[in-house]
Amino acid sequence: MKKLRILTNGIIRENPILVLVLGTCPFMAVTTQASNAIGMGAAVTFVLLCSNVLISLLRRAISEKVRIPCYIVVIASFVTLVQMIVQAFLPDLNTALGLYLPLIVVNCIILGRAEMFAGKNGVFDSALDAIGMGVGYTLAMLVMASIREILGSGTWFGIEVPVLIDNNISIMVMAPGGFAIFGVLIAVVNKVTKGKAPRKKEFGCMGCPSASVCGGALSCAGDGKEAAAK
Amino acid sequence: MSEVKVIIGIIMTAVLVNNYVLSQFLGICPFLGVSKKLDQASGMSIAVIFVMVLSTAVTYPIQYFVLNPNGLGYLQTIVFILVIAALVQLVEIILKRYIPALHASLGVYLPLITTNCAVLGVCISNVDSYLLADAVFGTSFVHALFNSFGSGVGFFLAMVLFAGVRTRVERCNCPECFKGMPITLLSASILSVSFMGFAGLVENLLGLG
Numbered sequence: 001m002k003k004l005r006i007l008t009n010g011i012i013r014e015n016p017i018l019v020l021v022l023g024t025c026p027f028m029a030v031t032t033q034a035s036n037a038i039g040m041g042a043a044v045t046f047v048l049l050c051s052n053v054l055i056s057l058l059r060r061a062i063s064e065k066v067r068i069p070c071y072i073v074v075i076a077s078f079v080t081l082v083q084m085i086v087q088a089f090l091p092d093l094n095t096a097l098g099l100y101l102p103l104i105v106v107n108c109i110i111l112g113r114a115e116m117f118a119g120k121n122g123v124f125d126s127a128l129d130a131i132g133m134g135v136g137y138t139l140a141m142l143v144m145a146s147i148r149e150i151l152g153s154g155t156w157f158g159i160e161v162p163v164l165i166d167n168n169i170s171i172m173v174m175a176p177g178g179f180a181i182f183g184v185l186i187a188v189v190n191k192v193t194k195g196k197a198p199r200k201k202e203f204g205c206m207g208c209p210s211a212s213v214c215g216g217a218l219s220c221a222g223d224g225k226e227a228a229a230k
Numbered sequence: 231m232s233e234v235k236v237i238i239g240i241i242m243t244a245v246l247v248n249n250y251v252l253s254q255f256l257g258i259c260p261f262l263g264v265s266k267k268l269d270q271a272s273g274m275s276i277a278v279i280f281v282m283v284l285s286t287a288v289t290y291p292i293q294y295f296v297l298n299p300n301g302l303g304y305l306q307t308i309v310f311i312l313v314i315a316a317l318v319q320l321v322e323i324i325l326k327r328y329i330p331a332l333h334a335s336l337g338v339y340l341p342l343i344t345t346n347c348a349v350l351g352v353c354i355s356n357v358d359s360y361l362l363a364d365a366v367f368g369t370s371f372v373h374a375l376f377n378s379f380g381s382g383v384g385f386f387l388a389m390v391l392f393a394g395v396r397t398r399v400e401r402c403n404c405p406e407c408f409k410g411m412p413i414t415l416l417s418a419s420i421l422s423v424s425f426m427g428f429a430g431l432v433e434n435l436l437g438l439g
Contacts, residue, residue: 083307103350103354
């Protein structure tokens with residue numbers, strides 16, 4: 001039961017995007033097409049799974065003081081692996097994701113999970129956590145990309161949607177549409193869960209993308225710290 | 231003269247047209263996280279400008295003189311992130327030792343910048359766009375440096391503008407479910423619309439192709 005909870009935690013209750021609001025850069029940048037969202041989600045999930053497993057295995061070998069550089073090297077190696085695979089077998093996806101593929105290295109979800117979960121838990125739990133978080137990230141990306149692609153280009157996975165194909169709202173696939181739809185999505189999640197899901201504030205520093213490197217050095221305008229102190 | 235024009239074009243494109251935060255979605259995490267107070271926002275972005283220029287100055291020659299001639303292009307991601315991380319640590323140590331006043335105001339932001347996607351992004355995109363097969367090192371390196379400076383200034387502009395907007399937005403009376411992150415993102419969206427107005431500015435103003 002506890003294992004199941006670790007797995008589903010990332011999908012709904014602690015969804016990395018819609019609840020924790022981590023890893024937003026590629027989330028908004030590549031969600032102009034549903035197929036890109038799946039590709040990016042798969043790449044992130046793969047890196048997350050591999051790095052979580054490896055870091056969990058090495059957690060007793062890595063000294064506390066140099067853990068962040070160690071995590072970054074592990075993550076960067078797996079990102080390079082993914083880059084090579086995508087370049088070799090999926091050149092179209094490589095062109096579509098462009099700069100955002102190497103930038104998975106600095107995706108806060110991956111370093112955040114390494115710091116918060118894999119560095120403290122066993123291999124199996126870490127793998128489950130990675131799968132849950134990865135699936136949650138991919139699902140959130142798919143929802144966002146579907147909305148943007150259907151409204152903005154009038155297609156879905158390249159299939160034309162009647163009526164909308166001739167009346168597309170092209171601002172939806174541009175930068176402002178990304179910010180706006182993301183905002184509305186979070187608002188909808190807040191409304192539907194009606195406070196049942198923990199709010200971002202209650203995570204304290206855990207919900208902060210910079211938590212792993214900051215270590216509470218920055219007084220984050222008061223919020224978070226009080227929640228963390230409780 | 232035309233070289234000056236090209237450089238002005240590069241800076242204006244980086245600051246206004248291709249603003250890193252508002253049109254390329256790089257560095258969104260600090261944009262949403264550290265923009266609550268004006269002094270924090272400006273401190274963070276000055277540190278970002280500094281680190282962006284410095285890390286381009288280091289990573290660009292590495293790519294040109296070390297990685298490319300030896301066919302090690304695939305190591306780009308690992309090498310760049312490690313160089314940036316080491317560089318940021320080094321800068322922090324030097325500042326702490328020799329310029330404690332500056333360290334007191336910028337020091338806390340430096341470790342945060344290590345994992346900032348805008349910094350790695352600017353290094354990689356400089357290599358992608360300026361380091362072409364027939365590029366002369368001198369000119370392309372100067373262009374890359376100005377591009378990183380412009381990107382940093384663009385980040386600064388977005389952060390400072392948004393910090394101003396945000397102090398108002400935090401106090402506004404909006405529906406319960408929109409409070410916090412959603413309303414912040416919606417206001418970022420409106421700010422981003424206003425930056426779309428700069429599209430085509432550089433071509434028309436400077437007559438560049």
